[in-house]
Amino acid sequence: MTSVKTDSSESAHHGSILQMVRSIPGAAREVWRGKQAAWQASAQLRHPLRDMAWDSDMAATLQAEVERLLPGNESAFARNTLSALVCEEDCIILEEIKTLTQENNRSNITRTAAYLECYEQYPELHWALLAHMVSRNGGYHMTDLQSDLIHNLQNQTDREHMYRLLERCNALIFQDAYPQLLLYMNSRRIGRSCFHLLSHFHVSAFMTPFWERFWLERCSSLLSVALIINEQNYIESRVVQHPYFQKEVLSKPAFHLHNLAGLNHIVFPLGRGKGLAGRVIEHFGKLDERIMFGKGLYAMLFGVEQIFTQVLEFARSVPHRGSRAEYWPGLFTAHEDEAGEADLYSQELLDQEWLAEGQRLYSPELLAVWGDTPYEPITRQDWLQNRDCLGHLTIPRRPWLFEMSHEHRYGMLKTALAHDAKTLTH
Template sequence: MTSTRTDSSSEQHHGSLLQMVRSIPGAAREIWRGKQAAWQASAQLRHPLRDIEWDTDTAAALQSEVERLLPANGKSFARTDQVQSALVCEEDCIILEEIKTLTQEHNRSNITRTAAYLACYEQYPELHWALLAHMVSRNGGYHMTDLQSDLMHNLQNQSDREHMYRLLERCNALIFQDAYPQLLLYMNSRRIGRSCFHLLSHFHVSAFMTPFWERFWLERCSSLLSVALIINEQNYIESRVVQHPYFQKEVLSKLAFHLHNLAGLNHIVFPLGRGAGLAGRVIEHFGKLDERIMFGKGLYALLFGIEQVHSQVLEFARSVPHRGSRAEYWPGLFTNREDEAGEHTLYAQELLDEEWLPEGQRLYSPELLSVWGDTPYEPITRQDWLQTRDCLGYLTAPRRPWLFEMSHEHRYGMLKTALAHDAKAITH
């Protein structure tokens, strides 16, 4: 009897292995087919273009202003360690308290942050960065829930999943804590008809941002402000997250992190509608500051430099509330209900055979709040990242990418994940 069970198990294992091997040539064909489709779709989406207004003289003037703010004689610049003692009036005090309260309220989770960014953009559309932040924050939520999804649940242990979640959540929360008060200061400035940017230091915002906000108040140079915010936020998380010993040890140096790049953690996608195509970019090296900044500038140019992308993404953002499930943009592949998901053992061949999966057979992509709770953190370090002029080289006009239609590449990322999942399932 034991021999019969062993033979049956061996045959089942052999059959599963054979099924996985058969799916590999199909995966290779999918790469070539996807590249061709992406070029064609990108060409169709690329026109009409939107003007990315960029004033080179203004950028040069602001660069000079930032250079004057740099610490002299190599001394460490620590303006944000202690709030400057500039006099504030009663109205300013009220604004400060309101912004602190709102920031704490909306920084509870990825869901509340993402919604807050969109609300800023809807009220003041010249705040381009707020829409970009909304879309990137959506992706942050998707990546968090992927950790508990069907395709990835067997690729890591629970400890590795929690470390990865903390990395994603920490980046999301820190950027919001730094940027949202800046957006609210602008909104209050519009409301009362005077600049409130002398209050930036009360929120420990880098001195780098002050000249950009003051100029934006006068000239509404949206693209220049957006690039400055991209530079600022990536520098802000560099020492606090990317180079932090905890995340270096527990996440960035581990194989699990590279598995996530395999799975599409390095994909940022902009849905062009529910069940429709995806625009976006792929970042190769998350750990490199310069690459993250250039990546952000490319995303900005894609979102605000191409009319079809901008209009379709904005319509999606307005019509589909963010809950963190990939079913929001590909309901033909994903479901946010575990009881409606298929009971698959292997996934790769099915994803190759079918563009969409029938009801009852879809992949489980949970909503964020159903699988991750709110996460407390240690106090944030308050040093100003602006210590050298290295950041000034990024103050250049954003360039639109040529190849940006991501539907096939993102689908192929899922297929690679499925192959990894299937290989793990067969060997365990």
């Protein structure tokens, strides 16, 4: 009797492997179909274009101002000195901003909501909407680690290290950028510039000329590019090049698995259950590539009318909780008891565009699987030490290919194949 059971089990196992192998040609066909569909959809979305109002002369002027702030130049002595005179009103503003930053930096959920609130109050703060959408993706990537497709591809320790990398980037950028946004909002409220207070929040000297000029001329695209350059330099030494993350995450095979499986996508939903626009970052560890990637996302979001309109409508209508069910409810559910119980997923994802109710993939809400994460004190050095960053002060270029629905779904399919292979070999 035992022999019969063993034979039956082995037969089922071989059948599952055969099923998975048979799905590989279908996955290859999906790549070709996806590329064709992406080109067609991108062409339909690309018009009308929005004017990004880039001022090349202003960019050149600000570049020269930043160069005067570099170490060794005469005006650089002010880089690390706090303003000598701070009035009572300034002191109140400083305390309020410190309190709000601490309150809203509790989790990816609170940060993401805070960015959108800034944009809604002052839509000239383009970067705040971009940050809201990128921060949504940060939450999705965090919850992916505990989702149906990925949980068996890494052990719990590796998942926790990866989570800490994502969370640390999200938290550090917020800690640096949110006070800057609040200083602008307070400046608008009281009718005078508050940017002499930037140094109290250890903001890089790089940002001061951009905020001072923005206060006068509202050059949204130039400020956005400056903030992209700043945020990526800010996390470069503190996270990307940090020995802990280099050892525990970036050098591990599991990190490269994320890229292979298409989890390096940043997607902007064009509505709930509809298409996705976005980009793929190939080399997270390269500073220049992250900056160019951010500029491309900005140009896509604010340079293409249909994307801007549809993404903003989604952001306003769908609260961020970290589950991919927010944008693809036909594939994902945020409730574990409503998810399917299948062990293998690749063939089902290949055969069906959407999954039936009760068979969908579990994509949890963030706070259901990850708690708030305390960290050690953050180093306060100014990243602006040379002129390397200045080459990025150029107009952002709109990407030609940005519709991501098929490519993102194919990334899920590759993840499912990896998941199924791991399941069948254990």
